[in-house]
Amino acid sequence: MKFRSLILWFLARFVLIFGLLLAPWPGWNDLYGQGFRAASNAVFGRNEEKWMIYFEAHRETRGLAAVDSRMVIGNHELANESGQGPVEMVGLDTRSIGWLPTALTSALILATPLPWRRRIWTLAWGLLWIHGFILFSVAVLIWNEASAVSLIALSPFWKTVADGLQYTLLTQLGASFTVPVIVWIATAFRQEDLRRLRLAG
Numbered sequence: 001m002k003f004r005s006l007i008l009w010f011l012a013r014f015v016l017i018f019g020l021l022l023a024p025w026p027g028w029n030d031l032y033g034q035g036f037r038a039a040s041n042a043v044f045g046r047n048e049e050k051w052m053i054y055f056e057a058h059r060e061t062r063g064l065a066a067v068d069s070r071m072v073i074g075n076h077e078l079a080n081e082s083g084q085g086p087v088e089m090v091g092l093d094t095r096s097i098g099w100l101p102t103a104l105t106s107a108l109i110l111a112t113p114l115p116w117r118r119r120i121w122t123l124a125w126g127l128l129w130i131h132g133f134i135l136f137s138v139a140v141l142i143w144n145e146a147s148a149v150s151l152i153a154l155s156p157f158w159k160t161v162a163d164g165l166q167y168t169l170l171t172q173l174g175a176s177f178t179v180p181v182i183v184w185i186a187t188a189f190r191q192e193d194l195r196r197l198r199l200a201g
Contacts, residue, residue, distance in 0.1 A: 010111050018107035022100070029095055033057065033068040036094040040071075040138055050077040051151060052087075053142060060091050067091035071141060075149040088145045097169070098134050101176045105130045108184040126187045133179050137169040 037055040046053045058070035069092040079085035109123045144162035147154045154162060169175050 006113060010113060014107050014111035017110050018103060021103035021107055029066075029068065029099075032099050033094045036092075036098050037069050039135075043135060044138060044142060050075050052076060055092075058089075058091060066095070067093050069094050071138075071145070073142065073145050073149060073151070075151050078150065086149055088148045090141060090145055092170075096173055097137060097176060100173075101130050101134065101180045102127065104177065104180040105183055108180060109188055112184075112188050114188065122188050126183050129183045129187065130180060133175075133183075137175075140165045140169055 034057075037057065040055040044053055045055070052074040053071070055069055055071050058067060060067035071090045071092060072087055073090075074085060074087035076085070105126045106123060109119065109126050112119065112122075114122065140162065143152070144154075144159075144166045146152045147159065147162070
């Protein structure tokens, strides 16, 4: 198959798969949000010594974004005798920061013209890497917000770094598009694939 035909078939399959994955299927966003919160609580949830971190359901609309969850982080050492103290609550749009990069990675890999056995293995590796990225994004959020309740101390330099990472990964969301492309290229292609593409062209 000629290179141009390969590209056109890839684009057609990608648009179809990505569209199906991002379609607002009834109940899917709520189901994914529940899974996101459960995974985040399993990995990052703490309620010991001075640390308190948990993720809960929370509904809020911010422009085009629909917040469905929030992270609550506090410091037990700052609580008064009744157990009340300052906490930071950060709204999360789990569809944008979690499902979007997952769906994009899946669509890119499934649309790539590879043998199905290899495609499934590539998808497994791709999903592993993209969920590592999502967990890293949540870890950055915790790292940055922990300083607001004196759980950790950040120098002005590291506070700037933390703010920049949180903005890039969780607010601006550019990484939700670029990281899946990097994961796709890194997991789906081998040197022999490039040689075949040159021959096809």
